[in-house]
Amino acid sequence: MNRHDLIVIGAGPSGLSAAIEAAHAGMDVVVFDENARPGGQLFKQIHKFFGSKEHHAKVRGFRIGDELLKEADAAGVRVELDSSVLGLYPDREVVVRHGDEVFHAKGDAVLVATGASENTLGFPGWTLPGVIGAGAAQTMMNLHGVRPGDRVLMLGSGNVGLVVGFQLLQAGCEVVGVVDAAPRVGGYGVHAAKLARCGVPFHLSHTIVSAEGTDHVTGVTIGEVDKSWQIVPGTEKHFDVDTICVAVGLSPMSQLLDMAGCDMVDDPRRGGLVPVCDESGATSVAGIFASGDVSGIEEASSAMIEGRISGAAIADYLGYLEHEGETRRVGELEGSLDALRQGMFAPKNRGTVPERTEEGCPVSMNLLEHGFLSDDEVLAYPGVTHAKGVHAVIECSQNIPCNPCQDACRKGCISIGENITSLPVVVGDAACVACGMCVASCPGQAIFLVDEGAGDGFATVTLPYEFLPVPTAGTRGRGLSRSGEEICDAVVESVRCVSAFDHTNLLTMRVPEDCAMRARFFRPSPADADEEAVS
Amino acid sequence: MSDEAVRMTTNGASRSFSPAPLDRSRGLGDFVPAPDDDVLVCRCEEVTKGDIRRAVHDGMYTMTEVRRYLRVGMGLCQGQSCTKLVRRIMAAELGVSPAALDAETSRAPMRPVEMRVLGNEEAAGGADAR
Numbered sequence: 001m002n003r004h005d006l007i008v009i010g011a012g013p014s015g016l017s018a019a020i021e022a023a024h025a026g027m028d029v030v031v032f033d034e035n036a037r038p039g040g041q042l043f044k045q046i047h048k049f050f051g052s053k054e055h056h057a058k059v060r061g062f063r064i065g066d067e068l069l070k071e072a073d074a075a076g077v078r079v080e081l082d083s084s085v086l087g088l089y090p091d092r093e094v095v096v097r098h099g100d101e102v103f104h105a106k107g108d109a110v111l112v113a114t115g116a117s118e119n120t121l122g123f124p125g126w127t128l129p130g131v132i133g134a135g136a137a138q139t140m141m142n143l144h145g146v147r148p149g150d151r152v153l154m155l156g157s158g159n160v161g162l163v164v165g166f167q168l169l170q171a172g173c174e175v176v177g178v179v180d181a182a183p184r185v186g187g188y189g190v191h192a193a194k195l196a197r198c199g200v201p202f203h204l205s206h207t208i209v210s211a212e213g214t215d216h217v218t219g220v221t222i223g224e225v226d227k228s229w230q231i232v233p234g235t236e237k238h239f240d241v242d243t244i245c246v247a248v249g250l251s252p253m254s255q256l257l258d259m260a261g262c263d264m265v266d267d268p269r270r271g272g273l274v275p276v277c278d279e280s281g282a283t284s285v286a287g288i289f290a291s292g293d294v295s296g297i298e299e300a301s302s303a304m305i306e307g308r309i310s311g312a313a314i315a316d317y318l319g320y321l322e323h324e325g326e327t328r329r330v331g332e333l334e335g336s337l338d339a340l341r342q343g344m345f346a347p348k349n350r351g352t353v354p355e356r357t358e359e360g361c362p363v364s365m366n367l368l369e370h371g372f373l374s375d376d377e378v379l380a381y382p383g384v385t386h387a388k389g390v391h392a393v394i395e396c397s398q399n400i401p402c403n404p405c406q407d408a409c410r411k412g413c414i415s416i417g418e419n420i421t422s423l424p425v426v427v428g429d430a431a432c433v434a435c436g437m438c439v440a441s442c443p444g445q446a447i448f449l450v451d452e453g454a455g456d457g458f459a460t461v462t463l464p465y466e467f468l469p470v471p472t473a474g475t476r477g478r479g480l481s482r483s484g485e486e487i488c489d490a491v492v493e494s495v496r497c498v499s500a501f502d503h504t505n506l507l508t509m510r511v512p513e514d515c516a517m518r519a520r521f522f523r524p525s526p527a528d529a530d531e532e533a534v535s
Numbered sequence: 536m537s538d539e540a541v542r543m544t545t546n547g548a549s550r551s552f553s554p555a556p557l558d559r560s561r562g563l564g565d566f567v568p569a570p571d572d573d574v575l576v577c578r579c580e581e582v583t584k585g586d587i588r589r590a591v592h593d594g595m596y597t598m599t600e601v602r603r604y605l606r607v608g609m610g611l612c613q614g615q616s617c618t619k620l621v622r623r624i625m626a627a628e629l630g631v632s633p634a635a636l637d638a639e640t641s642r643a644p645m646r647p648v649e650m651r652v653l654g655n656e657e658a659a660g661g662a663d664a665r
Binding site: 034084085086087089095097100101102103104117119120121122123124126127251253254255256258259264266268272273 | 571574575576578584613615616617618619620634638640641642643644645646648651652653655656657
């Protein structure tokens with residue numbers, strides 16, 4: 001049997017971050033992961049992350065994964081892949097399966113960073129081929145380049161459902177709707193708004209009655225639910241679909257910790273059975289730590305910081321760090337973690353719906369119930385102003401921990417201030433040069449450049465466009481409203497993409513003047529789209 | 536977690552305590568068939584919602600009992616997919632909150648392993664590669 005200073009179970013964002021931190025302190029670290037590739041869920045994440053610079057905001061998830069792997073390699077972390085940990089026994093002994101044999105290893109400390117698995121929902125027909133988890137859809141699309149289906153219904157309006165729903169559109173699927181039994185959209189409003197303006201309808205207070213088909217999904221029926229979650233007869237709606245994506249939450253894979261005898265608690269707010277642990281991830285069993293989703297469902301950015309904190313705490317626990325150094329390091333990290341846990345969607349605020357933002361703006365009920373801001377509501381936010389010439393319009397209406405737009409503008413047009421969850425304010429006397437950096441930097445794709453009076457009764461709207469094929473200047477089509485309704489003719493004036501935009505194209509379309517503050521998406525007309533596809 | 540919520544397990548470590556046992560003397564009424572009784576819940580062991588509901592009426596009042604009775608959650612995925620569903624179905628049938636049911640036992644192996652692999656334990660001392 002081999003012994004190590006630290007055994008990490010799980011090479012996802014949290015496990016790798018902890019391993020890096022511990023290796024920097026001079027520890028011998030091994031990471032076991034049952035998958036063939038390291039990185040956990042990071043490599044499926046093609047969207048730009050939220051947060052601030054220190055949280056890798058506006059960087060796409062898979063790039064963060066690449067950086068993490070490079071850092072682990074440089075730190076001398078050994079990652080053993082295709083290695084499933086079968087059990088965690090007394091005195092921090094693990095049994096690992098690799099290939100056709102099992103072996104034992106012992107760590108002076110063990111960090112369990114096994115993450116979570118997707119929840120299921122047992123509606124009639126849920127075992128038909130074509131009913132898949134949202135994570136599975138991401139794996140197919142983003143790792144293997146396989147489109148999961150042609151017509152998809154998304155069940156679940158949390159961030160996973162919204163983000164994957166948008167990625168399904170990007171992969172060329174038709175998303176017939178987002179369904180959630182809850183009466184409000186669960187994820188970030190900006191994620192919902194991206195789907196809504198592409199024409200995806202939201203069916204809140206609805207759930208799946210049944211999936212139809214004999215050997216695969218051919219359709220789905222949804223129905224409205226009452227306050228006791230029962231389907232109201234007569235409210236059923238049918239859709240022809242070949243795929244049903246299920247995004248109804250995650251469960252921590254905490255069995256190893258339970259088996260090891262750690263104090264556990266069933267906490268629905270954290271996703272289910274989780275270990276009782278302190279801020280550093282130390283469990284009730286000496287030398288066993290937990291970090292990331294296994295200790296409570298959050299997201300990758302906080303999982304990475306939690307991992308760093310655990311790594312530093314373990315190095316301190318085993319005497320590899322001067323205690324003062326550890327305290328300082330953990331203090332910095334905790335501040336960074338705390339910043340991510342602020343705002344309307346903070347773990348502590350789960351299940352509550354505030355009526356007003358921190359600034360006192362009314363929270364849009366339309367956004368929560370239908371996925372988009374109404375034309376009137378949008379004017380209530382400090383990022384939305386009228387001005388002469390090209391100016392940024394920031395349709396950011398919820399207090400979420402995110403601030404890349406503030407640094408993106410070199411002209412000082414955008415201000416968020418010290419508090420990372422504050423709504424961005426468009427500064428009146430600063431001059432926008434239409435560089436578009438703010439548009440490309442917004443992970444929520446909620447920033448537009450608008451010229452309300454571009455001449456001849458027309459206006460221009462510049463929007464973030466992440467679809468293929470990319471239209472070219474002169475392409476004709478329709479301008480879509482925030483709800484995805486075709487409201488006007490539109491012509492593409494220009495499409496810009498520089499490396500700093502990281503594949504977010506900035507599409508500028510020309511629309512009638514009265515649509516300047518209403519048109520927020522461009523749909524090429526079928527004829528022009530065909531030409532694009534041929535060329 | 537309160538002190539009384541912590542108990543000692545056989546290996547001497549403390550872990551979360553399962554809630555107080557349910558009163559087995561109270562009646563649940565007759566088993567009423569439901570239209571979705573044939574929906575599979577545990578696909579690994581092919582157990583339906585109706586199987587689980589009937590098991591409750593047969594006297595299985597805990598997660599441990601229903602697992603032993605039906606093998607629900609004891610297949611390839613080891614309950615990772617269905618445990619929450621089983622818990623919810625049982626709780627509804629018993630008229631209690633899901634949290635009132637006992638925690639299921641976590642034990643090795645955490646992943647399915649063929650017996651030939653489980654028996655192929657590397658000799659003491661270990662491969663040099665590790």
